């Protein structure tokens with residue numbers, strides 16, 4: 001039994017790789033994360049299974065293929081998370097066993113599978129509890145690569161240094177100052193709920209004019225701007241699928 005983890009890219013179905021598309025078409029069972037956040041939180045939209053399914057839909061034949069949604073809550077509760085990861089691994093194993101030893105599964109997710117991807121957690125559970133299932137990865141175009149292409153932003157040249165990090169309220173102005181001094185390009189993922197805070201730090205450091213903000217890249221509602229000053233004036237949290245790139 002085998003599962004291929006396919007990075008779907010940022011959202012535009014045309015940015016799925018040819019290899020990823022072929023793996024999706026060849027699969028018997030298609031697994032997608034169903035990521036739920038508590039209702040009403042800014043992160044409760046944009047990360048659901050329907051999104052991965054919608055992106056891959058042109059390449060799925062539901063008469064021939066089984067689609068399984070795996071419940072992966074968006075929470076920091078370690079016990080709930082580890083229960084969910086184990087349950088997802090067991091579900092994958094069960095569904096593949098049902099299809100027989102030659103069963104081919106795919107697990108679909110946004111961007112690249114190995115960059116903050118949900119499968120990395122399930123992978124450990126599969127290795128520990130279902131070691132006969134082999135795993136392969138097909139890379140995907142990351143959200144920040146798509147945002148850079150869209151805005152014609154050079155991410156790095158020559159000896160430039162690039163940092164990728166999750167934005168968080170634990171990142172204080174001093175740390176941000178150090179990171180911005182050490183790296184030519186800084187990519188802040190998961191900025192949605194902490195955007196006002198991140199923008200206030202960038203304003204303090206006088207770096208607002210060197211940054212871009214990108215939300216729902218390649219998806220309905222795409223919003224990409226260089227005007228971070230206006231965003232700062234709005235002072236609002238933004239959706240989960242959003243990022244900031246700061247370039248020297």
Ligand SMILES: C[S@@+](CC[C@H](N)C(=O)[O-])C[C@H]1O[C@@H](n2cnc3c(N)ncnc32)[C@H](O)[C@@H]1O
Nearest residue numbers: 010111112116142143189190216217240241242
């Ligand atoms: C769990 S991480 C997944 C990253 C993904 N594996 C990738 O390679 O881009 C989720 C974060 O990725 C970024 N992201 C993913 N898709 C995006 C999109 N279409 N538009 C903007 N940001 C996106 C956001 O920063 C979001 O908070």
